[in-house]
Amino acid sequence: MSSVLRSSDFLVVGGGISGLLFALEASKLGNVRILAKKELTEGNTPWAQGGIAAHQIDDLEAHKRDTLKAGAGLCREFAVEKLLGTAPDSIALLRKYGVNFEPHLGLEGGHSARRIHHVQDQTGKAIHAALIDSIRANKNIEVVENCIAIDLIIDRKVDPWRFHSKPQCLGVYALDKKTNRVATYVADEIILATGGAGKVYLYTSNWEGATGDGIAMAYRAGCRVSNLEFMQFHPTCLFHRESRNFLITEALRGDGAILIDHKGNAFAKKYHEKAELAPRDIVARAIDAEIKKSRAECVYLDARHLGSQFLEEHYPQMFSRCLELGIDIRTEPIPVVPAAHYLCGGVLCEPDGTTDVSHLYVLGESACTGLHGANRLASNSLLECAAMAQLCVETIRSRFGGAAKNAEDSSDKAALRKLIRPWQSPAVRDDDELIVITHMWNEVRHLMSNYVGIVRSNKRLERAHQRLVNLLNEVKSYYDNLAIHPHIIELRNITLVAHLTILCARKRKESRGIHYNIDWPETKPARARDSIV
Numbered sequence: 291m292s293s294v295l296r297s298s299d300f301l302v303v304g305g306g307i308s309g310l311l312f313a314l315e316a317s318k319l320g321n322v323r324i325l326a327k328k329e330l331t332e333g334n335t336p337w338a339q340g341g342i343a344a345h346q347i348d349d350l351e352a353h354k355r356d357t358l359k360a361g362a363g364l365c366r367e368f369a370v371e372k373l374l375g376t377a378p379d380s381i382a383l384l385r386k387y388g389v390n391f392e393p394h395l396g397l398e399g400g401h402s403a404r405r406i407h408h409v410q411d412q413t414g415k416a417i418h419a420a421l422i423d424s425i426r427a428n429k430n431i432e433v434v435e436n437c438i439a440i441d442l443i444i445d446r447k448v449d450p451w452r453f454h455s456k457p458q459c460l461g462v463y464a465l466d467k468k469t470n471r472v473a474t475y476v477a478d479e480i481i482l483a484t485g486g487a488g489k490v491y492l493y494t495s496n497w498e499g500a501t502g503d504g505i506a507m508a509y510r511a512g513c514r515v516s517n518l519e520f521m522q523f524h525p526t527c528l529f530h531r532e533s534r535n536f537l538i539t540e541a542l543r544g545d546g547a548i549l550i551d552h553k554g555n556a557f558a559k560k561y562h563e564k565a566e567l568a569p570r571d572i573v574a575r576a577i578d579a580e581i582k583k584s585r586a587e588c589v590y591l592d593a594r595h596l597g598s599q600f601l602e603e604h605y606p607q608m609f610s611r612c613l614e615l616g617i618d619i620r621t622e623p624i625p626v627v628p629a630a631h632y633l634c635g636g637v638l639c640e641p642d643g644t645t646d647v648s649h650l651y652v653l654g655e656s657a658c659t660g661l662h663g664a665n666r667l668a669s670n671s672l673l674e675c676a677a678m679a680q681l682c683v684e685t686i687r688s689r690f691g692g693a694a695k696n697a698e699d700s701s702d703k704a705a706l707r708k709l710i711r712p713w714q715s716p717a718v719r720d721d722d723e724l725i726v727i728t729h730m731w732n733e734v735r736h737l738m739s740n741y742v743g744i745v746r747s748n749k750r751l752e753r754a755h756q757r758l759v760n761l762l763n764e765v766k767s768y769y770d771n772l773a774i775h776p777h778i779i780e781l782r783n784i785t786l787v788a789h790l791t792i793l794c795a796r797k798r799k800e801s802r803g804i805h806y807n808i809d810w811p812e813t814k815p816a817r818a819r820d821s822i823v
């Protein structure tokens with residue numbers, strides 16, 4: 291397996307809303323290369339249905355209040371101010387790139403005013419499609435699809451005498467999945483926009499590539515990560531072995547569907563006076579408690595009483611998808627489990643994506659700016675992605691743009707690039723071992739769902755920690771001894787992100803927002819601190 295060196299001004303790893311918007315704006319400053327580990331059309335962005343929040347005139351203070359309230363005392367006010375303040379510009383920019391938001395603003399749970407910009411119930415898809423069209427038409431941007439980044443290249447690994455200054459990022463090693471070759475990509479500025487990590491859990495609403503690659507790569511490169519214990523769970527994901535990421539919309543509960551246990555008893559009222567319509571985290575916790583108590587694999591959402599005609603007319607997509615999987619929602623209750631949905635934590639960074647490593651920025655769901663605190667306000671995530679992309683380009687423009695580019699810095703970089711060694715990995719390929727890798731994937735995901743799910747305890751976290759330490763060693767030995775393969779790259783990343791999640795959760799000796807530990811059930815004002823590892 292040989293290695294070639296490719297250079298550009300900007301290297302963006304990830305083609306979701308944050309990576310694409312950054313690329314379009316940065317292409318005005320220099321040439322951009324985007325790496326995407328599958329087709330560019332894939333990622334969490336096209337799955338976003340609801341919309342993107344942005345305040346109207348006179349509504350900024352209320353939007354801030356709603357965000358801080360959802361964040362349960364852990365939001366970083368500087369980031370809230372900066373990112374929400376940028377939101378109207380982000381909407382204008384997205385419109386400029388061809389997104390046709392509807393004139394009528396939506397209202398979502400937790401928002402005190404109508405401020406959700408949307409395109410029917412397919413906002414993410416519309417944004418992604420418009421940005422991809424602009425990217426394809428832009429001659430200053432090259433897209434490399436099916437190319438998975440393995441690790442960042444850091445100066446002190448290239449030149450061991452560089453321990454005196456802040457580490458700096460020079461590029462990434464990435465595997466072209468079609469040719470099975472690893473290339474070395476170098477750039478002046480490297481941007482990680484690799485999305486979330488829902489795949490760390492068994493059931494998730496996320497796309498299949500949400501394996502926390504950027505978080506793992508940044509951590510290995512020397513960045514701190516923060517607040518990974520705050521994984522937001524969606525209460526009702528279809529429970530089916532062949533389909534582990536199909537969401538059963540909350541609207542069905544709004545229309546009167548009832549949660550029942552495996553014996554047919556309704557249970558939601560026991561947990562909250564609003565029963566099925568209680569806040570998301572409370573419904574998710576209630577379902578989790580019922581599953582643990584009954585030892586059943588799932589609970590059920592019963593919509594039969596809403597009538598066949600109503601279900602077919604109002605929920606055509608859900609009706610047909612369930613039917614395809616052998617579940618007739620007109621005549622039987624729908625099996626559901628909570629699913630990992632949105633990661634509030636990530637790589638510790640400023641609102642413009644600046645990290646602990648020079649020339650390395652992190653954007654979007656991989657980032658932890660402090661906007662979400664201990665729980666995300668609905669539709670603030672697409673907003674964070676777009677606003678961060680804009681702020682990041684502004685920072686780069688003011689620091690390094692045009693004539694201001696530092697000549698000394700450039701010649702130092704050129705010297706360092708000469709020292710970068712081509713990628714090396716064993717040529718041994720063993721397909722039997724790839725089966726073991728699939729088992730290990732499942733092991734990590736089961737472990738996280740069983741021990742580090744919606745309700746945690748000190749004992750469960752301890753057990754999960756011990757097992758993960760062993761798994762980390764096993765995965766390392768596979769990574770060191772087998773030819774590089776996308777499954778190994780992703781397994782290595784989910785195992786590390788799982789481990790870091792447990793470390794963050796163990797640091798939090800209280801319950802707050804969406805993190806709930808039965809041994810520390812109270813929220814303690816003195817512990818309103820970020821968990822950083």
Ligand SMILES: Cc1cc2nc3c(=O)[nH]c(=O)nc-3n(C[C@H](O)[C@H](O)[C@H](O)COP(=O)(O)OP(=O)(O)OC[C@H]3O[C@@H](n4cnc5c(N)ncnc54)[C@H](O)[C@@H]3O)c2cc1C
Pocket residue numbers: 303304305306307308309325326327328330332333334335336337338339340341342343414437438439440483484485486495496497499503504537631632653654655656668669670671672673675
């Ligand atoms: C079902 C669902 C509904 C949602 N609804 C909403 C909503 O209504 N409003 C809202 O604000 N948010 C919503 N969200 C959250 C929101 O969609 C995401 O937070 C956001 O789209 C993340 O964008 P991103 O740019 O960070 O990453 P993504 O869109 O996930 O893109 C990640 C990119 O990184 C690439 N990548 C990853 N790893 C590598 C690697 N190692 N090498 C190369 N490339 C890599 C992928 O190929 C992909 O191109 C929803 C999420 C889901 C799953």
